Amino acid sequence: MSPPDYNALGFKDIVCSLDGGVAVILINRPKQRNSINKNIIKELIQAFNLCDRDDRVRAVILTAEPSAPAYCSGADISGGWDLLWEEEAEKEGDQAHRDSGGTLSVVIYRCRKITIAAVNGHAAGAGVTAFQLPFDFRFVWAGAKLTFPFVRRGISAEATSTYLLPRLLGHSRASSLLLTGATVSPDSPYIRDLYHQIVATREEVFPIAKAFAQELSANTSQPSVAYTKALMQHPGDSIEENHLIDSRAIRILGKSQDAAEGVNSFKERRQPKFVDTLTKNSNPWFPWWRSMDIVHTKSKL
Amino acid sequence: MSPPDYNALGFKDIVCSLDGGVAVILINRPKQRNSINKNIIKELIQAFNLCDRDDRVRAVILTAEPSAPAYCSGADISGGWDLLWEEEAEKEGDQAHRDSGGTLSVVIYRCRKITIAAVNGHAAGAGVTAFQLPFDFRFVWAGAKLTFPFVRRGISAEATSTYLLPRLLGHSRASSLLLTGATVSPDSPYIRDLYHQIVATREEVFPIAKAFAQELSANTSQPSVAYTKALMQHPGDSIEENHLIDSRAIRILGKSQDAAEGVNSFKERRQPKFVDTLTKNSNPWFPWWRSMDIVHTKSKL
Amino acid sequence: MSPPDYNALGFKDIVCSLDGGVAVILINRPKQRNSINKNIIKELIQAFNLCDRDDRVRAVILTAEPSAPAYCSGADISGGWDLLWEEEAEKEGDQAHRDSGGTLSVVIYRCRKITIAAVNGHAAGAGVTAFQLPFDFRFVWAGAKLTFPFVRRGISAEATSTYLLPRLLGHSRASSLLLTGATVSPDSPYIRDLYHQIVATREEVFPIAKAFAQELSANTSQPSVAYTKALMQHPGDSIEENHLIDSRAIRILGKSQDAAEGVNSFKERRQPKFVDTLTKNSNPWFPWWRSMDIVHTKSKL
Secondary structure: OOOHHHHHOOOOOEEEEEEEEEEEEEEEEEEHHHEEEEHHHHHHHHHHHHHHOOOOOOOOEEEOOOOOOOEOOEEEEOOOOHOOHHHHHHHHHHHHHOHHHHHHHHHHOOOOOOOEEEEOOOEHHHOOOOOOOOOEEEEEEEEOOOOHHHHOOOOOOOHHHHHHHHHHOOHHHHHHHOOOOEEEEEOOOHHHHHOEEEEEEHHHHHHHHHHHHHHHHHHHHHHHHHHHHHHHHHHOOHHHHHHHHHHHHHHHHHOOOOHHHHHHHHHHHOOOOOOOOOOOOOOOOOOOOOOOOOOOOOOOO | OOOOOHOOOOOOOEEEEEOOOEEEEEEOOHHHOOOEEEEHHHHHHHHHHHHHHHHOEEEEEEEOOOOOEEEEEEEEOHHHHHHHHOHHHHHHHHEEEOOOHHHHHHHHHHHOEEEEEEEEEEEEEHHHHOOOOOOOEEEEEEEOEOOOOOOHEEEOOOOOHHHHHHHHHHHHHHHHHHOOOOOOOOOOOHHHHEEEEEEEHHHHHHHHHHHHHHHHHHOOOOOOOOOOHHHHOOOOOHHHHHHHHHHHHHHHHOHHHHHHHHHHHHOOOOOOOOOOOOOOOOOOOOOOOOOOOOOOOOOOO | OOOOOOHOOOOOOOOEEEOOOOOEEEEEHHHHHHOOOOHHHHHHHHHHHHHHOOOOOOEEEEEEEOOOOEEOOOEOOHHHHHHOHHHHHHOOHHHOOOOOOHHHHHHHHOOOOOEEEEEEEEEEEOOOOOOOOOOOOOEEEOOOOOOOOHHOOOOOOOOOHHHHHHHHOOOOHHHHHOOOEEEEOOOOOOOOOOOOOEEEHHHHHHHHHHHHHHHHHHHHHHOOOOOOOHHHHHOOOHHHHHHHHHHHHHHOOOOOOOOHHHHHHHHHHOOOOOOOOOOOOOOOOOOOOOOOOOOOOOOOO
């Protein structure tokens, strides 16, 4: 199978491109304030799955045109909550429903590459949950208004935000955000630790995130990133179990070509040239953790 | 059963009132520096259980008279540690003892309404653990002295503080507090993230907390708050399990009257008028998690 | 068995001493920039195990000569990654490998005394993971360069850092450190919450850490510290389980001699004189948690 052309994936609500090892996914619904419909969720899932599998991709950035009114204004609820429901799942009963924002969150979280949200505009609802929390890094415009409106809309916090936000920031800050339905600025003490960098202007957010992605893409090992992400996500239930797991990871990676290059480049005081990939270096031990099946019973997906 | 009159509950060491959706519980032992005796624990457990069940209550504030010498000075150990022991449990052996501060912590933590500690004075021991950590929000007087004295008193950290504090603030800050027996100010980097707001004067702490509670009480959905709290407390063991759980919550709440009002008020750019309650909207799926039985074997409670 | 003389333990790469209740372990490889070889790991494991068992020891400080070029420059990889592999484990296969940094991390983490890293110089690799993260407290020189280089060396984050760092600081900050391979200063928002205190000069780091250790050593109860540490490390899986565990701890310690002295000294407004020790007050219930066996199958250790 020849590698896909990112400029010709035929998406409607997003635009993809690949520049060196950095994939860029542009949210492309400016006329709808970059709100979320069913189609953009499907396209984003496809795009992140593609980036996960494509060895050429080392980092993925999600961003919006900085001229759009918002980075992502959340679910388009102009037609009420009907956009939440899928006909197929509705027939099967309560247990078959899968929150679409969460379906996307899980895919982004599982992506084995570096993931970056370049939040160059306001964000609300799934725009602050699914579109930010499952990423490894978040860059944000200092003027962005960030809103977690769920308790003020009669629903509960969604898109796995109740799993991710307390882990990212601690439960004290997560409560201040999720239980108030607050709108906050990035420099609020409730949320500022969520961001790797707060950027003065909307226009600078993407270039700064891109340069960060390019530097990491050029100088980090793809398997090293994937294993380190996985170790943080699945550390084991105790320090002892973590010790067994990270020892196994070191045993596998420590004998890789990238590890040899890591030492050589260090000794020669030069930048490394890493060549290992997730395909070339695949190992039956990875992934070592069990995953719960989240596809609902009769789904054709 | 007619709803109780909060002004006539016959408590001795606390004073309760209900104003709109906001219940206020006043610690009322100023002559004893608001220290903790066996009776106040019993009364607080009754009061928080009542607030949990009473659909009229949307938020609960615990506070003290700002003229009292302390918000809560901790357990009254003037008679030694004897206040810890209950005759009934003592007869049964070590495994029957239940720490009274922890018994209260669990009840406050489980309360499905918004809970707020308005810490308008100094606090020590259980006054910083049971009387603060299990709450959703903490407001504090900037001049308060806050003391975790356990390792300096020959006992261990109690009242579920070793569960709650690391989750609220991370293990680095929790160690700096619990393993030193430190007395700190609210602006200490060790503790400041515990507080939703630090207030300049003792007198302002309660009014600010009350206004915050009233705003949330007026504009948030009772089931939304209860489900979001529960999702943060019981998020599941993985992002996948959380996705299944929050999807189910969204399926249930998304079809509620409050969800419809949430959309309508948003579209009409007005404040919502939520009517759903935990009684009216009870669902056999909630609670979805298993709870450990903590009543000791032969207890008559 | 007579208590050991800390000045005559015959170590080669570390120097130990005992002053009052405070044990000091000096990293003693200045000519090798205090890099890590196999021998120093073995000696540190011996030293921390000794401090754990010796009732005289109430606090342990790990530090370096401030004149050394680094606190710890990480593993000595001048000979490549060969220093990672142990002949015995190599014969047995991938599952037998134990990361040496992690072997040390587990021992330090399990030490029941107060543990302090006095980071009076630059630190990299295992010098920021095994030599800092498993400690209760970290003091650091403001000018220290701190580097987590793993993803830039072709290996994964080691020494149980993927377990410890997210728990200490939250996942947002842990990603900013472990997935970038960053070099940061102690005042970086990514890492500053890791430190109990940031100290202006290299020379002051150890004296300040020592005074802190001496004060805690003089005024805290040895069993209180051990139980509180263990409660934070093994809090149970829910608030209810934590309540059962900390109740049992209170029941045991609340009847101890140190608890009586804790009350008496408080009432008499004087410093306590604690006499209980882990040997004298050993209780079959402690430890209450299960531990995974991490010694590999055929190891003679």
